Amino acid sequence: MAxxxxxxxxxxxxxxxxxxxxxxxxxxxxxxxxxGPSGCGKSTTLRCLAGFLEANGGDITVDGESILSTPANRRxxxxxxxxxxxxxxxTVAENIGYGLKLQKLPKSEIETRVKDVMQLVxxxxxxxxxxxxxxxxxxxxxxxARALVLKPKLLLLDEPLANLDARxxxxxxxxxRDLQQQSGITAFYVTHxxxxxxxxxxxVAVMKxxxxxxxxxxxxxxxxxxxxxxxxxxxxxxxxxxxxxxxVGEARYAVTAAGASLEVAGVPEITGSAELLLxxxxxxxxxxxxxxxxxxxxxxxFLGAALHCEIALxxxxxxxxxxxxxxxxxxxxxxxxxxxxxxxxxxxxVAP
Amino acid sequence: MxxxxxxxxxxxAVNIGFGVLIVxxxxxxxxxxxxIVGASFTNGLLIEFPPQGLSLRWYVEFFDRQxxxxxxxxxxxxxxxxxxxxxxxxxxxxxxxxxxSGRLSGWFQLGMTLxxxxxxxxxxxxxxxxxxxIQLAKTVMGLQMGHILMSFPYAYxxxxxxxxxxxxxxxxxxxxxxxxxxxxxxLVILPLVMPGLAMGGIFAFINSFDLYTISLLLKPLGGNTxxxxxxxxxxxxxxxxxxxxxxxxxxxxxxxxxLVQKLVxxxxxx
Numbered sequence: 306m307a308x309x310x311x312x313x314x315x316x317x318x319x320x321x322x323x324x325x326x327x328x329x330x331x332x333x334x335x336x337x338x339x340x341g342p343s344g345c346g347k348s349t350t351l352r353c354l355a356g357f358l359e360a361n362g363g364d365i366t367v368d369g370e371s372i373l374s375t376p377a378n379r380r381x382x383x384x385x386x387x388x389x390x391x392x393x394x395x396t397v398a399e400n401i402g403y404g405l406k407l408q409k410l411p412k413s414e415i416e417t418r419v420k421d422v423m424q425l426v427x428x429x430x431x432x433x434x435x436x437x438x439x440x441x442x443x444x445x446x447x448x449x450a451r452a453l454v455l456k457p458k459l460l461l462l463d464e465p466l467a468n469l470d471a472r473x474x475x476x477x478x479x480x481x482r483d484l485q486q487q488s489g490i491t492a493f494y495v496t497h498x499x500x501x502x503x504x505x506x507x508x509v510a511v512m513k514x515x516x517x518x519x520x521x522x523x524x525x526x527x528x529x530x531x532x533x534x535x536x537x538x539x540x541x542x543x544x545x546x547x548x549x550x551x552x553v554g555e556a557r558y559a560v561t562a563a564g565a566s567l568e569v570a571g572v573p574e575i576t577g578s579a580e581l582l583l584x585x586x587x588x589x590x591x592x593x594x595x596x597x598x599x600x601x602x603x604x605x606x607f608l609g610a611a612l613h614c615e616i617a618l619x620x621x622x623x624x625x626x627x628x629x630x631x632x633x634x635x636x637x638x639x640x641x642x643x644x645x646x647x648x649x650x651x652x653x654x655v656a657p
Numbered sequence: 658m659x660x661x662x663x664x665x666x667x668x669x670a671v672n673i674g675f676g677v678l679i680v681x682x683x684x685x686x687x688x689x690x691x692x693i694v695g696a697s698f699t700n701g702l703l704i705e706f707p708p709q710g711l712s713l714r715w716y717v718e719f720f721d722r723q724x725x726x727x728x729x730x731x732x733x734x735x736x737x738x739x740x741x742x743x744x745x746x747x748x749x750x751x752x753x754x755x756x757x758s759g760r761l762s763g764w765f766q767l768g769m770t771l772x773x774x775x776x777x778x779x780x781x782x783x784x785x786x787x788x789x790x791i792q793l794a795k796t797v798m799g800l801q802m803g804h805i806l807m808s809f810p811y812a813y814x815x816x817x818x819x820x821x822x823x824x825x826x827x828x829x830x831x832x833x834x835x836x837x838x839x840x841x842x843x844l845v846i847l848p849l850v851m852p853g854l855a856m857g858g859i860f861a862f863i864n865s866f867d868l869y870t871i872s873l874l875l876k877p878l879g880g881n882t883x884x885x886x887x888x889x890x891x892x893x894x895x896x897x898x899x900x901x902x903x904x905x906x907x908x909x910x911x912x913x914x915x916l917v918q919k920l921v922x923x924x925x926x927x
Contacts, residue, residue, distance in 0.1 A: 384830065
């Protein structure tokens, strides 16, 4: 539908730099997630896209044309808000039909289109209710329907699931993804929840202090993060400082980590100190002699689907590890740790 | 067990105490109204409570007195214009107040309620000098301006409170669906603040109807508002006609509140 490009976007509040050169690109039909902690600039970016905020520099283009001078009400983007922003004095059907009514479409057409979209988001039969008379999940679906019924060029979602409980969150998440893929609408999605970001997105922009730390596929930001910040934000991670780093090929390095010598893949062109990223699920418990590392179990917790352990290595670093749930471990036990080499990743201590 | 019982009876005593306090408060608030309404129906020649017999003669007398009826009509006219003008201006001010943020916002709120903080007499004197300068002293227009100034804060406080209940995201949502600023105002903001707006108008009207000091200084030549006319009247004659006029005023206020209740619902106004 539309290719959207954000180039070097800047936004400054009196003494606070909210956006410090944000660049991203959403190909037509892609869902791009802006992921990061509060204050990282993800909502600010979205609000600039929507036209609610004016950027101080940079550009936003849709299919190659700058939209910065177009006011919010003529951009033709659908926006879904965290607090839903439903009009409390209008029924569900009136909320959904609001934009169509503004376009002065015939009444019968408005009715048909509202009915169709309500079927799509499974709100059938609730048309005459007021927003306060329906549940949070239903309200969020009204908000979604209200944006989709206008067939927007671009869909902007600002933490749409943040106010829902866990069960509803899952349900609405899949609904959003299905509808977005069916209709082929390009979408930007703001969240601080990494699992949401991973599950839904074609591309993820991990944001840090008004900049994009990494813009890549969910798989890449999880398995091949460019810096520790990204690795930390995208899931459980172990980091081991490496004492010697030698390049042995393109983006491959020979390193010494916690007393073991390894050859690992990593971020290209690392110079200086580096850390090894080991995700908990890339580690396996073995007999002490069979492991790459040896250590002592300091904690273990049975979580049903998995067993979480923490293991102290000889050099003092702690490794978190996810083991098969029927594995028996005792606190204080000496164990070995085998590494799945396809899941190791070397990162510079500071992003290049 | 006994401790629980004594805690319970203490709670009971507190509840009864509060009940009595509330009843006393109501008596205190209502007593003057009951007295004046009662006195207006007297058949005697003096304002007194309890009334001597029952009659409507003082109401007839009120409508026979041209000076009092003229006062009533002028007060109604000025009150109505005051309500309409303050509602319009206070609505705009409340919307501006929403956009102003930070330290400036506090100063803005203070500025909007300034006429409440300055003694009415000083405002009246200052305004009188100003009106002389612009050739509007001693005209109905000048008096009207004074009433608008003195009533504005009441309308503003009510409307601003209603406006604060409308989250900015509603305006953004409306814009994202293609609405112009005016459409958003008409279809989203106005319906949502309507109870507060109507209440603000009523407050402004009642306040204007009741103003004395400023009216005394700014009144047009040969014209009197109802409070001025009543005071003049009472200076020479202490007759229940005044009580009848007061009762009519009370009735008018009740009618106004009932009207808002009927049109927009009072619960939503607060």
